[in-house]
Amino acid sequence: MTIKTDTKKQMLIKAVVIGVSAGGFKALHRILPLFDNSFPIPVMIVQHRKAENDSFFVNSLKEKCHIHVEEAIDKTRIAQGRIYIAPGGYHLLVEKDLSLALSVDSPVCYCRPSIDVLFESAADAFGPNIIGIILTGANADGANGIKAIKSSGGITIVQNPKTADVDYMPLAAIKTNAVDHILELDEIPRFVNNLVIGSN
Amino acid sequence: MENEDIEIKLVLKAIQLKHGYDFSNYATASMKRRLKKNLEEAGLKTMSEMIPLIIYDKEFFNLFLHNLSVNVTEMFRDPPFFLSIRRQVIPYLKTYPFIKIWAAGSSTGEEVYSLAILLKEEGISEKCIIYATDFNENVLEIARKGIYPAQDIRKHTTNYQQAGGKESFVSYYHADYNSVIFDNSLKNNIVFANHNLVTDGVFGEMNIIICRNVLIYFNKKLQDQVLYLFNESLRINGFLCLGSRETLDFSPNASLYIPVNKNLKIYQKKKSNLSTGSRSI
Numbered sequence: 113m114t115i116k117t118d119t120k121k122q123m124l125i126k127a128v129v130i131g132v133s134a135g136g137f138k139a140l141h142r143i144l145p146l147f148d149n150s151f152p153i154p155v156m157i158v159q160h161r162k163a164e165n166d167s168f169f170v171n172s173l174k175e176k177c178h179i180h181v182e183e184a185i186d187k188t189r190i191a192q193g194r195i196y197i198a199p200g201g202y203h204l205l206v207e208k209d210l211s212l213a214l215s216v217d218s219p220v221c222y223c224r225p226s227i228d229v230l231f232e233s234a235a236d237a238f239g240p241n242i243i244g245i246i247l248t249g250a251n252a253d254g255a256n257g258i259k260a261i262k263s264s265g266g267i268t269i270v271q272n273p274k275t276a277d278v279d280y281m282p283l284a285a286i287k288t289n290a291v292d293h294i295l296e297l298d299e300i301p302r303f304v305n306n307l308v309i310g311s312n
Numbered sequence: 313m314e315n316e317d318i319e320i321k322l323v324l325k326a327i328q329l330k331h332g333y334d335f336s337n338y339a340t341a342s343m344k345r346r347l348k349k350n351l352e353e354a355g356l357k358t359m360s361e362m363i364p365l366i367i368y369d370k371e372f373f374n375l376f377l378h379n380l381s382v383n384v385t386e387m388f389r390d391p392p393f394f395l396s397i398r399r400q401v402i403p404y405l406k407t408y409p410f411i412k413i414w415a416a417g418s419s420t421g422e423e424v425y426s427l428a429i430l431l432k433e434e435g436i437s438e439k440c441i442i443y444a445t446d447f448n449e450n451v452l453e454i455a456r457k458g459i460y461p462a463q464d465i466r467k468h469t470t471n472y473q474q475a476g477g478k479e480s481f482v483s484y485y486h487a488d489y490n491s492v493i494f495d496n497s498l499k500n501n502i503v504f505a506n507h508n509l510v511t512d513g514v515f516g517e518m519n520i521i522i523c524r525n526v527l528i529y530f531n532k533k534l535q536d537q538v539l540y541l542f543n544e545s546l547r548i549n550g551f552l553c554l555g556s557r558e559t560l561d562f563s564p565n566a567s568l569y570i571p572v573n574k575n576l577k578i579y580q581k582k583k584s585n586l587s588t589g590s591r592s593i
């Protein structure tokens with residue numbers, strides 16, 4: 113476990129990216145409603161799933177969350193305090209002009225959308241001003257993404273694999289040695305809030 | 313600007329100067345990913361090392377170009393879209409004596425054969441012509457043949473049924489072990505042609521333009537330019553169809569259209585823009 117003790121110069125946090133796979137429906141429904149509608153920055157999420165049950169998943173989150181939730185549309189200018197979810201069947205990327213882009217490039221780790229694709233592009237676009245979070249999942253997707261966020265100076269968080277529904281994805285992320293914080297699912301919203309509020 | 317971004321600009325410039333393909337206004341983030349993948353596969357370290365290969369090594373360039381292009385498609389992709397074309401667009405067009413359809417960026421042709429099947433079932437094939445265009449000669453060649461891997465047919469059959477198909481899907485193709493070949497008669501009203509959306513212009517006045525999952529590869533500027541080209545190519549009351557996660561909303565032309573189906577990104581042109589003047593049909 114590599115909890116940072118040094119008080120690294122407080123970086124302005126401008127965005128949060130979350131990657132989650134198996135068990136994600138439950139996990140996201142647990143944490144996203146805990147962010148209140150004054151949350152000041154955008155959140156981009158990749159949840160692995162079949163393209164077919166898209167509207168159900170997104171609508172259900174819309175109902176439960178205080179923050180505006182939407183499925184990402186190509187070329188949308190990223191707005192503050194919104195949650196953008198990658199549509200099934202498309203990779204979600206962040207452009208340097210801080211707009212969203214979609215692609216149907218080949219799957220990464222058998223996945224489209226892929227967490228690596230979102231995280232790597234977001235690391236490129238936001239540099240050190242970003243938090244990357246990996247939650248439950250049965251796939252190694254996201255590990256490279258965590259590395260990318262770490263090496264551009266961002267903050268990386270992983271759900272405690274011991275208590276995650278499926279530990280494979282958190283473990284794969286931790287193995288990269290690029291993880292700053294390992295947290296219980298329920299602790300994540302407050303932790304992120306503090307980082308974000310503290311920095312903004 | 314970061315070094316790598318400088319190098320990418322130079323790589324794209326080399327492609328354009330040497331081979332004529334202009335990728336400079338493609339969406340950056342996904343282009344960068346594809347370039348990086350090429351770099352790794354070629355065992356090179358920096359983007360600029362690809363420049364001499366792009367200029368001098370024909371074999372490298374062909375593979376490189378192949379890797380840069382994204383051609384995934386399927387028959388009746390997004391079945392609700394085809395259902396909506398059937399129910400909301402075709403009835404409107406049935407009154408026309410002649411119907412021109414442009415499928416832009418039609419890749420290996422699955423989308424076009426889907427359309428041809430739909431038109432046939434709606435009884436209007438005879439008065440339709442479909443222009444199926446792409447800038448990639450390899451995918452056009454596959455499209456012309458209409459032969460596809462047998463393993464996809466299951467997915468295609470399900471899609472066809474969900475899209476409101478009226479017949480049995482097998483009646484449209486002949487299958488052998490590895491592949492299916494679509495009925496030649498479906499090609500009667502299809503014209504396959506090479507057309508580059510970046511550099512080529514208007515070639516006709518269309519009643520429908522279908523361009524799905526192509527604009528996502530372009531940056532905002534190029535998207536606007538291509539949407540302008542589509543607007544010039546579309547008749548008043550013609551239909552413009554985009555991919556399900558693309559939108560006309562951010563384009564300066566948006567006000568010329570009304571959504572026929574907002575979710576499925578089917579729009580109808582209601583006004584000409586000023587430069588073309590209004591034209592009645």
Ligand SMILES: C[S@@+](CC[C@H](N)C(=O)[O-])C[C@H]1O[C@@H](n2cnc3c(N)ncnc32)[C@H](O)[C@@H]1O
Nearest residue numbers: 383385417419446447448508509510524525526
């Ligand atoms: C992802 S495929 C979309 C296929 C199909 N329309 C669909 O939605 O299933 C994108 C296609 O756009 C084509 N394309 C990319 N840039 C283009 C350009 N400048 N001009 C014409 N076609 C282009 C590619 O060659 C590729 O076949």
